[in-house]
Amino acid sequence: MKEQISKKLGIVETRFPGNRKEYLHAYYTFQDYGQIWGMTIFVLLAASLLPLVIMTIIHYQLIERSIDTESLLRTERLASNARRAVTFFLEERLDALTFTANEMSYRQLSDLTSLSTVLKNLKLGFGGLTDLSLIDDTGNQVAYAGPFSLEGKDYSSQPWFIECQKNNACVSEIFLGYRDVPHIVVAVKSQRPDGRFYVLRATLATERLIQTLSSFRTGEHADIFLVNREGLLQTPSQHYRDGSQHVTIPVPEYSDRTKSLMTIDNQGHPIAVGYAYITTNIVPTTFVLMVVKRKESMMKVWLDLRAQINWVFGVSSVIIAIVIFLTSSFMVNKIYQADREKAKTMALAEQNFQLASIGQLAAGVAHEINNPLALINETAGYVRDLFMIKQQYKDDQELIEHIDAIIDAVERCGTITRQLLGFARRFDIQTQAIRLQDMVDDVLNFHKKEAQYRNISLRVNIPDDIPDIKTDRGKLQQIVLNLVNNAFQAIDDDCFLEISAAMEDPEHVELVIRDNGSGIPEEHLSKIFEPFFTTKKEGQGTGLGLSITYGLVQELHGTIRVDSNVGEGTAFFITLPIEVDKEMQS
Amino acid sequence: MVLLVDDEQRFAQMLAKRLELRGIQTDVFFSGEKALKAVEAGKHFHVAILDVKMPGISGIELKRKLSQADPQMKFIFLTGHGSCTDYETGICEAEDYLTKPLKIDRLVQVINRLVES
Numbered sequence: 001m002k003e004q005i006s007k008k009l010g011i012v013e014t015r016f017p018g019n020r021k022e023y024l025h026a027y028y029t030f031q032d033y034g035q036i037w038g039m040t041i042f043v044l045l046a047a048s049l050l051p052l053v054i055m056t057i058i059h060y061q062l063i064e065r066s067i068d069t070e071s072l073l074r075t076e077r078l079a080s081n082a083r084r085a086v087t088f089f090l091e092e093r094l095d096a097l098t099f100t101a102n103e104m105s106y107r108q109l110s111d112l113t114s115l116s117t118v119l120k121n122l123k124l125g126f127g128g129l130t131d132l133s134l135i136d137d138t139g140n141q142v143a144y145a146g147p148f149s150l151e152g153k154d155y156s157s158q159p160w161f162i163e164c165q166k167n168n169a170c171v172s173e174i175f176l177g178y179r180d181v182p183h184i185v186v187a188v189k190s191q192r193p194d195g196r197f198y199v200l201r202a203t204l205a206t207e208r209l210i211q212t213l214s215s216f217r218t219g220e221h222a223d224i225f226l227v228n229r230e231g232l233l234q235t236p237s238q239h240y241r242d243g244s245q246h247v248t249i250p251v252p253e254y255s256d257r258t259k260s261l262m263t264i265d266n267q268g269h270p271i272a273v274g275y276a277y278i279t280t281n282i283v284p285t286t287f288v289l290m291v292v293k294r295k296e297s298m299m300k301v302w303l304d305l306r307a308q309i310n311w312v313f314g315v316s317s318v319i320i321a322i323v324i325f326l327t328s329s330f331m332v333n334k335i336y337q338a339d340r341e342k343a344k345t346m347a348l349a350e351q352n353f354q355l356a357s358i359g360q361l362a363a364g365v366a367h368e369i370n371n372p373l374a375l376i377n378e379t380a381g382y383v384r385d386l387f388m389i390k391q392q393y394k395d396d397q398e399l400i401e402h403i404d405a406i407i408d409a410v411e412r413c414g415t416i417t418r419q420l421l422g423f424a425r426r427f428d429i430q431t432q433a434i435r436l437q438d439m440v441d442d443v444l445n446f447h448k449k450e451a452q453y454r455n456i457s458l459r460v461n462i463p464d465d466i467p468d469i470k471t472d473r474g475k476l477q478q479i480v481l482n483l484v485n486n487a488f489q490a491i492d493d494d495c496f497l498e499i500s501a502a503m504e505d506p507e508h509v510e511l512v513i514r515d516n517g518s519g520i521p522e523e524h525l526s527k528i529f530e531p532f533f534t535t536k537k538e539g540q541g542t543g544l545g546l547s548i549t550y551g552l553v554q555e556l557h558g559t560i561r562v563d564s565n566v567g568e569g570t571a572f573f574i575t576l577p578i579e580v581d582k583e584m585q586s
Numbered sequence: 587m588v589l590l591v592d593d594e595q596r597f598a599q600m601l602a603k604r605l606e607l608r609g610i611q612t613d614v615f616f617s618g619e620k621a622l623k624a625v626e627a628g629k630h631f632h633v634a635i636l637d638v639k640m641p642g643i644s645g646i647e648l649k650r651k652l653s654q655a656d657p658q659m660k661f662i663f664l665t666g667h668g669s670c671t672d673y674e675t676g677i678c679e680a681e682d683y684l685t686k687p688l689k690i691d692r693l694v695q696v697i698n699r700l701v702e703s
Contacts, residue, residue, distance in 0.1 A: 370666045370686055371594055377687035378600035385607045385690075414687045417666075 027343035033336045040328040048320050056313050063302055068262060071272045071298040076260035079274030079291040082216045082224055083258055086289055089128070089212055090171055091280045093186050093204060096126055098169070098282070101190035101200045109134045109143065109200065116145040128208035130183060135161065135199040142198070148179045155201075160185045164199050169283040174206055174234045182206050188282075210235045216291075223292040226278075227251060234287060240265065249273065251288055262295070270295040351529070358530070366420035373413050380406040420544065431581055433468040434476065436511070440499050443480045447488060454493040461500035469509060471580045475552045482549040483513045483572050490570060491517030507582075508575050516569035525562060556580055588612045588697060589631035591621045591648065592664065593640045601635075601688075608694050618643030618651075625655045632658075633700045635693075638665045638677070649680060660700040664688065 030036055100118055101109075108114050119132040131146020139156025155161045160172035164187045172185035187201040209226070213235055217224050226234035231251045233241055240248045248266045252259070252275045260274040274291040277284075296303075384403040387393040437460070444451075444458055451458050480499075487497050497515045504510040520528060527533045529550040553560040557577050564570040588610055592598040595616050602612040613631070615621035619642055625631070634652055638645035649661050661680040677683050682696050 367666065371597070374686040374688070375594065375597045375600070378597055378604065381690050382600045382604050382607075385604050389607060410687050411689075414685070418685060 027346040029339050029342070030335075033332060036335075037328065037332045040332060041324055044324040044328060045321060048324065049317055052313065052317065052320075056309060059309065060306065063305065067299055067302045068272075068295075071293065071295060072260040072262065072274075074298070075272040075274035075291050075293050076258055077274075078216060078218070078222075078224070078293075079260065079276050079289060080258040082213060082291060083276035083278060083289050085212050085216070086209065086226070086278055086287070087280055089209060090186065090278070090285065091282065092126055093129065093202060094169055094171070094188060094280055094282045096122055097186060097188045097200050097202055101188050106134075106190075106192045106198055109198075112143050112145065115143045119145040122202070128204050130203045130205050133201050135187075135201055137165075137196045137198060146203075150178060153178060160187060160201075161199065163283075164189050164201075165197075167283050171280065171283060171285040171287075173228050173232075173286050177203075184209070206235065213289075222294075222297070224290070226287045226289055228286045229254075229288060237292075240292060247290070249290075249292065251275075251290075265292075265294075272298070347526070351526070362420040366417040369413065370417045373410055373417065377407060377410045377414075380410065416544070431470050431579075432473055433470050434473050435468050436466055436501055436509070437462045439473070439477060440480060443477060443484055444499075446481070447484060450488065451497075456488075456491060456493065457496040459496060459498040459500075461498065463501070466501050466503065466509060467578060469576060469578050471556050471576060475556055476576075479549050479552045479556075479574065480511075480513070482545050482552075483574075486545060487513060487515040487517065487570070490519075491515045504575055507578055509578060511574045511576065512571055513574075514569065514571040519566040519568055519570055520562070520564040521566055525564060528562065529560075587631045589615070589621060589625070589634040589652075589659075591615045591618055591634070591640070591645070592637040593617060594637070601690075604690055605694070605697075608690075610694065610697060617641075618645070618648035622648060622651055622655070625652055625659075630656060630658075633660045633662065633697050635662045635664060635697075636680075638663050646677075646679070660703075662693070662696055662700070 100122070104114070104118065109118070115132060115134065119129065122129050122132065131144065131148065131150075133144040133146070133150065134142045135155055136142050139154050139158070139161055141151060141153045141155065144151050160170045163172075164170040168189045170185070170187050172187075174182050174184050176182060177185075183203040183205060185201055185203055187199050189197050189199050191197055213224050213226070223238050223240060225237040225240075225247070227247050228234060229251060231247045233245045233247055237247060242248050249263065249271070252261060252273065254277055255275075256277065256279070258274065258276040260272060262270060262272055265271050272293045272295055274293075276289045278287040278289055279285065380403050384400065384407070387396065387400060387403070393399060440460055440462065444460070447458070450456075484497070484499075491497065495516050497513070500512045500514070502510050502512075524533075524535065528546050530547060533547075550560060553574055553576075557580055559575045561573050562570065563573065588605060590598055590602055590605075590612050591614075592601075593616055598614045598616060602614045605612045613624070613629070615624065618636075618640055621634075622643070634649070636645040636648055640648075643651070645663055649663070652659055652661075661682075663677055663680045663683040665677065665683055665685055681700055684693060684696070
């Protein structure tokens with residue numbers, strides 16, 4: 001997967017582990033470049049994105065907290081204002097009643113006409129009053145002014161009457177009462193001259209109160225209403241009402257001042273609730289004012305900001321990820337390439353060292369073996385001569401065959417020692433100017449007949465601007481001859497063999513001998529320059545041809561490398577200095 | 587008459603015997619000094635077969651000295667390894683060279699050619 005991506009992007013030009021040549025394994029600094037690549041990307045991503053993520057989260061929390069604080073504050077302020085308005089509404093009317101009770105005598109108040117006048121004046125002065133009545137200490141209504149016919153009603157068992165008796169004043173909950181219309185009772189207690197008390201009661205229509213509350217309602221999902229302490233709605237709520245006129249969010253605990261809190265409504269929306277227990281300066285009430293605002297409606301600015309932050313976060317993450325991906329791919333690839341070069345150089349150095357050691361050993365062995373071989377050869381030859389000449393042995397074919405076998409074996413050994421010496425020798429180089437074209441033509445002349453016979457096309461591509469190179473003619477000829485011989489053995493009929501040359505730099509020329517023959521398997525590529533390495537049948541090849549070629553190239557201060565694919569062909573690249581003497585001096 | 591010089595005594599003797607068997611009269615010396623002395627003493631050989639690598643006077647050196655003493659003499663070098671193109675300077679100075687171990691028929695062929703020329 002990783003490799004597919006990198007391949008697609010064309011960044012990681014080489015697939016790290018897969019592309020690695022077996023014989024180079026030991027020389028690599030790191031073993032798994034794919035893993036290093038993945039780790040690098042992971043670590044860099046973590047290191048750069050983690051702070052960004054943390055910063056964003058902190059930012060979120062900070063903003064959310066300040067939004068919470070802000071919305072609580074705003075809800076609380078609204079509740080506080082509404083509370084003042086409601087309290088004022090009630091206090092104003094209580095004060096008016098208190099004033100009336102103090103200003104006028106019981107007698108005056110029990111007079112229906114004067115009570116009606118008082119009601120009229122109160123309506124003019126304060127508004128919101130429906131009726132006015134006077135109730136004696138037994139709970140009996142003594143006088144009544146108003147639109148309903150409620151004279152003589154007994155209120156002794158009404159909760160507001162009981163409360164008024166206790167607290168000298170009262171504000172009732174909203175209830176229907178005898179008249180079957182929602183209303184609030186406000187009443188004050190006063191003393192008659194004879195020491196008995198009476199109650200001056202007014203009923204307030206709820207519309208004024210509802211209107212007052214409505215005027216504080218702002219924004220969508222903002223709700224403002226009164227409930228009693230049991231949660232029964234006193235004024236309508238737009239969003240938080242159940243079938244039995246109860247509020248659907250719990251009534252907060254008692255507090256003597258306006259407060260606010262964050263909670264969740266029954267639909268799961270976070271809400272800010274501001275509340276106040278309404279208390280007049282004369283008497284406490286059962287009203288609880290509640291202001292409810294949905295948090296999200298107050299959060300539009302914040303949500304917009306959050307969307308912006310999300311965008312910035314997302315885009316910068318993607319950019320960071322891409323940059324990290326590209327950079328680490330590039331860097332790891334560079335490291336891999338450098339490491340591969342290093343491994344190749346080390347492998348080559350070791351191989352050179354091995355070859356040089358083998359060469360020295362081989363030379364010593366070959367020299368030592370050659371003389372006894374020559375002696376065996378001559379002795380066996382002499383015995384054979386004797387048998388051939390002396391009549392008594394002449395017909396003994398078997399003996400002759402045995403001796404011939406010895407001589408054959410000696411000849412094979414001789415071939416090996418000659419080649420070994422060729423691989424190892426370090427003699428002076430005889431330099432002379434050589435025209436590459438001529439030299440290649442000379443070598444190919446040996447094979448012209450065979451090429452014609454096998455229909456092999458010989459191509460020579462040596463540009464005219466390649467200068468004459470000053471090197472050892474014999475050795476160079478041997479090198480080319482060996483490689484051409486090899487190629488001829490590797491290619492089938494109707495294939496081609498191409499020899500081309502190009503200037504690698506002003507000081508070096510590169511000679512390429514390429515064929516489209518059977519190719520060399522990868523596992524053999526690292527060994528082909530080693531002495532005695534051969535894939536031919538025993539007795540058919542000594543395995544010294546290429547190692548000798550290698551030695552010769554070294555002597556000419558050149559380099560040789562091979563590139564081969566099975567089924568596609570083989571190319572040998574020989575780089576030689578234009579002037580071998582100069583190279584030797586440097 | 588053929589002069590054969592090689593420090594490997596048994597090899598030289600065997601080779602000489604084989605040449606004799608083929609009707610080639612051969613004088614064997616195991617060192618260059620002795621061979622040179624014999625030639626300087628006035629002994630004449632048509633062809634000299636010299637080992638290149640010998641203690642004392644090397645084959646190449648001996649060839650030069652013998653040439654001076656007897657300009658008519660033809661030379662064949664015996665080498666462990668090498669060729670005219672890429673071997674030590676000097677091998678090409680001889681009329682021919684053969685590598686050890688040798689093929690007797692080839693040697694006889696070369697000798698005959700040199701004698702006839």
